[in-house]
Amino acid sequence: MKKTGLKDLPNAVNGNVVLRFAPNPNGPLTLGHARGVTINSEYAKNYDGKVVLRFDDTDSKVKPPLRDAYTWIEEDYKWLTGKEPDIIVRASERMEIYMKYAKKMLNEGFGYVCKCSAENFKKLRDNSKECPCRMKDPKENLSDWNEMISGLLSEGMAVVRVKTDMNLPNPALRDWPALRIQHTPHPMVGDKYKVWPLLDFQSAIEDYEQGVTHIIRGKDLMDSTRKQTLLYNHFGWEYPETLYWGRVKIHEFGSFSTSGMRGEIENKNYSGWDDPRLPTLRALRRRGFDSDAMRDFWIDLGLTQKDISVSLQTIESFNSSKIDSKCERRVFVRNPQIIRLDENNVEIERKLVLNKHPLNEIKGHREWDLEDLDIYIESTDLGANEIRLKDFADVEIQDSVGIIQSIDRTDKRKIIHWLPKTIAKKAILTIPKGNEIIIQEGMMEDIEIMKNSIVQLERVGYAKIESNNDDVVKLLWLHG
């Protein structure tokens, strides 16, 4: 008995579930982010809950936020889920809250300002030794804190730590850092703050503030859960239910990082964030991927901790089943060769009426005029002598002449697509392949070519019509 959709969320109360999706706004969303958006929004839908879109923009130095990315991410989120997030928060706008809790931590003695160097502290930590700063009383910590936030101390000179236990078996959890000094101006709030929280602190506080009930995150963040649980214990809060997913690799896309792409785009190696070779949602959307298909794909993968590697083909297959009934058929003949048809005393129709969709899922027809008997076929189809022109007739090819043998199909010969010269228009198909762009020129059926629509080029594959002017149709490859 196969369950459809996602497994139940542990301890979830219908109508009382709060989830969150927390990207770093340093670029638009990628295919990988789509998993987080999909899983969280799907659970919210199933439990009549809410999703918080939270921008974790607390690092202006290593991963500087991009002003435009906030809007891009909201657009991408909306495209994929079909709705706005229930709540949107920006960490950089909520600094006062984090500062308040930091101060409280210092006041109540479960946090301290540590002035040890990073290397020094690591040495002590790895030997389960406490650092001298740990002994300070709240008063001294508060005065050090004031030095930090006033800008008196420069970067690297001090950090606020959460007191845990130096004998914890996992060294990563011992007195972990919560806030650090950062003087690089923030693109959204400038140089107003000299101290910024680290992910584990900011995220923990914000989850509490937003009443998050379920956190779904990568398993690389398992230690974050443990660290944050320790902090929650100090504050007397109850930590949310936490679920994890493993890493996903898509065969066809190498290892792209958002910051890597950003650099490549700035260096003009890609035309922009929607360059069809890129794994961004905007690129995929531009090519014609359907948002529901993408959601179906991620829901089908489900939520497991396994590190997986999947093929784009799987997503494409989901996409085909979603879009096929909406895609009209058209002919596109690559590397066209002219063939002159010879009626050979066979009585033929001078007007062919073809369905827009083979199963007639899209009503309507395309009418082909056959007054002129010059037609195009693909040069690679020239090899066989006897072929069948799809939806028309069996022909024998001899020296660029196609001798019509029969209107009815008489044998199992290859069926090829073709196009009367009179209704052919020049077209260029752009195919992103790995890091390459392949250009295929040919002739396309010049019937109702509508910009931005996706058509199935018979025997070729799906493509999006990107533009159509007087001389040429520009097509962008989707998939086979």
Place this chain on the structure above:
RNA sequence: GCUCGUGUGGUGUAGUUCGGUCCAUCAUGCCGCCCUUUCGAGGCGGCGACCCGGGUUCAAAUCCCGGCACGAGCACCA
């Protein structure tokens, strides 16, 4: 090294909590067939897996022990 996690066909996934209904689900892939309407749409059929070794049991993908493999964290990144 320390800490944590994961191992079901080519790729994913269901089943593992409470052992039998599992000679293991579904999708994708591959192969083949059908369709005078696509080699690439659609329909139909086929191929193919429980990491290894012990143990418990009438019975193990499921429980126990021991290996092995892979991955992640150990940042004043997110």
